[in-house]
Amino acid sequence: DAKTTQPNSMESNEEEPVHLPCNHSTISGTDYIHWYRQLPSQGPEYVIHGLTSNVNNRMASLAIAEDRKSSTLILHRATLRDAAVYYCILNSGGSNYKLTFGKGTLLTVNP
Amino acid sequence: GAVVSQHPSRVICKSGTSVKIECRSLDFQATTMFWYRQFPKKSLMLMATSNEGSKATYEQGVEKDKFLINHASLTLSTLTVTSAHPEDSSFYICSASPGDGYTFGSGTRLTVV
Numbered sequence: 001d002a003k004t005t006q007p008n009s010m011e012s013n014e015e016e017p018v019h020l021p022c023n024h025s026t027i028s029g030t031d032y033i034h035w036y037r038q039l040p041s042q043g044p045e046y047v048i049h050g051l052t053s054n055v056n057n058r059m060a061s062l063a064i065a066e067d068r069k070s071s072t073l074i075l076h077r078a079t080l081r082d083a084a085v086y087y088c089i090l091n092s093g094g095s096n097y098k099l100t101f102g103k104g105t106l107l108t109v110n111p
Numbered sequence: 112g113a114v115v116s117q118h119p120s121r122v123i124c125k126s127g128t129s130v131k132i133e134c135r136s137l138d139f140q141a142t143t144m145f146w147y148r149q150f151p152k153k154s155l156m157l158m159a160t161s162n163e164g165s166k167a168t169y170e171q172g173v174e175k176d177k178f179l180i181n182h183a184s185l186t187l188s189t190l191t192v193t194s195a196h197p198e199d200s201s202f203y204i205c206s207a208s209p210g211d212g213y214t215f216g217s218g219t220r221l222t223v224v
Binding site for chain 2: 043046
């Protein structure tokens with residue numbers, strides 16, 4: 001599986017936008033970029049995923065670089081409930097293919 | 112949205128006993144489910160891929176005789192930790208895909224005393 005690199009931690013203030021970066025320089029043409037987050041003592045939660053174009057949903061936006069070697073998860077207005085570990089994962093195998101988790105980014109949101 | 116239900120959420124067992132964890136897809140069918148374990152302040156580590164009607168595929172280093180996986184129906188996979196020891200204490204999480212993205216169970220906190 002192609003590897004992703006994320007900062008270990010980031011900090012944000014409540015109601016401000018948050019940009020979480022992810023580098024994936026060895027991404028292949030069939031790799032989708034997935035983002036999940038995990039709150040303490042819970043299972044991960046799907047956030048968003050995309051292939052080439054930027055994606056938006058009710059939770060976040062995903063900005064994908066033109067060369068696809070990096071992407072950014074954007075939380076438009078951080079809330080205290082967004083404090084979690086965010087994982088950027090590449091997946092090319094479809095729904096029956098395993099996800100491999102890296103260390104993720106621990107996001108702290110200050111009130 | 113698609114829901115994966117995991118039970119129990121928390122279990123304490125004595126060393127040497129076995130514990131079964133259930134993972135159900137509530138509103139979709141899953142021919143494949145995934146089992147992870149997570150130690151404190153660490154990332155999720157895939158243990159095995161559970162395949163409906165066939166044997167599970169275990170990741171390297173995971174003992175298949177210790178972590179028994181059964182996927183007898185399209186909505187249920189079970190993980191049995193056999194002869195549990197304190198080092199098996201961990202957070203176990205299952206996952207399945209409804210077709211777009213993956214849905215995870217809420218996890219099972221296993222403590223072996």
